[in-house]
Amino acid sequence: MTKPAPRLQAVADTPLAAPDAPAAISPARAFIGFDHVTVTYGRGESATTALAPTTLAIEKGDFVALVGPSGCGKSTLLKLVAELLKPTSGNIFVAGREVGAEPIRIGMAYQNATLLPWLNIRDNVMLPLKIVPPFRARYRSARKGEFRDRVDALLEQVGLAGFAEKYPWQLSGGMMQRANLSRALIHEPNLLLLDEPFGALDQFTREELWGVMQDLWMATKTTVLLVTHDLRESAFLANRICVMSARPGRIIEDRKVPFAHPRSIDQTYDADFVGLTQHLRSLIMEARAETGSGIVAPQHAPEGA
Ligand SMILES: Nc1ncnc2c1ncn2[C@@H]1O[C@H](COP(=O)(O)OP(=O)(O)OP(=O)(O)O)[C@@H](O)[C@H]1O
Numbered sequence: 001m002t003k004p005a006p007r008l009q010a011v012a013d014t015p016l017a018a019p020d021a022p023a024a025i026s027p028a029r030a031f032i033g034f035d036h037v038t039v040t041y042g043r044g045e046s047a048t049t050a051l052a053p054t055t056l057a058i059e060k061g062d063f064v065a066l067v068g069p070s071g072c073g074k075s076t077l078l079k080l081v082a083e084l085l086k087p088t089s090g091n092i093f094v095a096g097r098e099v100g101a102e103p104i105r106i107g108m109a110y111q112n113a114t115l116l117p118w119l120n121i122r123d124n125v126m127l128p129l130k131i132v133p134p135f136r137a138r139y140r141s142a143r144k145g146e147f148r149d150r151v152d153a154l155l156e157q158v159g160l161a162g163f164a165e166k167y168p169w170q171l172s173g174g175m176m177q178r179a180n181l182s183r184a185l186i187h188e189p190n191l192l193l194l195d196e197p198f199g200a201l202d203q204f205t206r207e208e209l210w211g212v213m214q215d216l217w218m219a220t221k222t223t224v225l226l227v228t229h230d231l232r233e234s235a236f237l238a239n240r241i242c243v244m245s246a247r248p249g250r251i252i253e254d255r256k257v258p259f260a261h262p263r264s265i266d267q268t269y270d271a272d273f274v275g276l277t278q279h280l281r282s283l284i285m286e287a288r289a290e291t292g293s294g295i296v297a298p299q300h301a302p303e304g305a
Contacts, residue, residue, distance in 0.1 A: 020256040022059075022240055028093050030057035031223055032081055032191070037090030038248075039076050050076045052248040053090065058240075063217055063224040065234035067280060068244030069288045074227040076249070078193050081225060082106055095190070105132060107189035107222075111196040113180035115168040121179050122164035125151045128187040135187055154182045157219075158212050174205035178212060185216060194226040198233065207265050210236050214262055231277040231284075232268050235259075243283045246291040253283055 027033025039051040050073040058064050066074045079085040080092055083099055092099040107128070115124045129135040129147045139147060155164055158178040168176055177197060184192060198206040214237060217224060228234050234241050235257055243253040257276070259267065267273055 020258055021254055022062075022256055025057045025059065027055060027057045027091070029096060030093065031060040031062070031095060032056075032058040032225070033091075033093035034077075034080075035091040035093070037080065037087045037092055039073065039080065039085065040088045049248040051080075051087075052245075052250040054250050056242065056251060056254070058223065058225070060223055061221045062240055063226070063238045064240045064242060065226045065228055065238035066242050066244060067228060067231060067234050067284065068249060069246045069284055069291075070229070072244045072247050072287070073249030074244060075195055078195055078225060078227055081191070082108065082193055104191060105187055105189040107184035107187065107192045109177075109180045109184040109192075109194050109197040111199040113168070113173075113176035115176060115179060115183070117168050120165050120167055121155065121160065121171070122148065122151050124168065125155065125179060125182045125186050127183060132187045151182070151186060154186055155179075157216070158182050159208075172205075174201055174209065177201060177205075177209060181209070181213065181216065185220065185222070188220070189222055192222050192224045194224060194228075196228055197226075199229065206230075206233070211265075213237060218261055231280045234280070235273060235276050236263055236265075236268055241280065243280060244287070246287045252287065 027035040034054050034056040036053045036055055037051060038049065038053050041048045041050055054077070066077060068074055076085065080087055081094065081099070095104055115121070116127070119127070126147060129150075130139050135147070152161075152164055155161060158181060160175060160178050160182070163171065163175065163179075168179070171179065177200075181197065184194075198209050201209065210233060217237070224238075226234070226237060238257055239261070240254070240256050242251045244250065245252045259273065
């Protein structure tokens with residue numbers, strides 16, 4: 001079995017280079033860049049510092065997984081990128097500009113599929129095309145047939161062929177998440193933000209959707225930021241994993257995942273793969289132990305183990 005990588009101590013807001021650390025680039029030149037960003041919620045005695053000074057540079061086309069103890073600031077980081085939250089200090093860059101300077105197309109999917117119950121699946125998935133420029137103008141100029149074909153093609157790609165006319169309540173949880181992912185991707189986002197989108201699914205459905213997500217990412221090469229508690233999921237999908245400390249969160253390790261895509265579920269039981277997830281787990285266990293807080297999802301044991 002491959003030896004787990006050595007534990008790395010981070011002493012500043014920039015993590016020490018892991019053996020497979022991505023090349024260092026300046027946040028201002030990155031596709032997504034965090035430059036000494038902090039977040040404190042509230043004020044005075046009720047203030048909670050969620051994010052300690054964090055510097056991070058994500059390149060276009062990266063699939064980055066954010067893992068760490070519960071409450072360490074992973075979702076906070078996603079909200080900053082989506083401009084749902086402003087940093088308390090520091091600068092955030094998107095596509096080489098200050099966040100918000102030039103809007104980019106963002107797709108989002110969360111743990112609970114937020115499909116509108118009164119729309120069928122096709123109309124749910126079509127929604128961003130009605131709202132987001134430049135598609136909005138084309139939708140108004142009666143290109144609906146073209147968009148309908150586009151939605152149906154994507155539904156087929158995610159395994160929902162024949163379900164376009166169904167309503168969300170007629171689908172299983174896994175099917176709803178397939179539709180949710182389709183809606184997040186239909187408008188060809190430059191950036192996909194995923195906050196535990198597979199967290200509520202059973203293991204087999206989750207693994208199926210990892211395959212769907214991997215295929216979609218390989219086809220589109222959209223930049224993805226995935227928050228997950230499932231370390232196997234992070235190592236299956238991402239080409240880069242950032243591990244965060246307990247709150248106030250900071251990145252304590254930033255490493256490339258050394259396995260070529262496409263990856264198979266069987267591969268996740270290989271010694272190298274298990275070594276990587278064990279290493280991530282030990283980092284998070286140590287981070288949790290520092291504060292006595294946080295929840296780490298158990299690793300899935302190999303079948304028959
Ligand atoms: N609006 C808010 N007001 C006050 N505190 C908040 C707010 N949002 C988040 N927090 C706190 O900030 C910290 C980080 O929250 P965040 O949701 O980013 O963590 P997380 O790593 O995504 O957690 P989990 O893995 O459990 O989903 C937590 O302690 C949380 O309680």
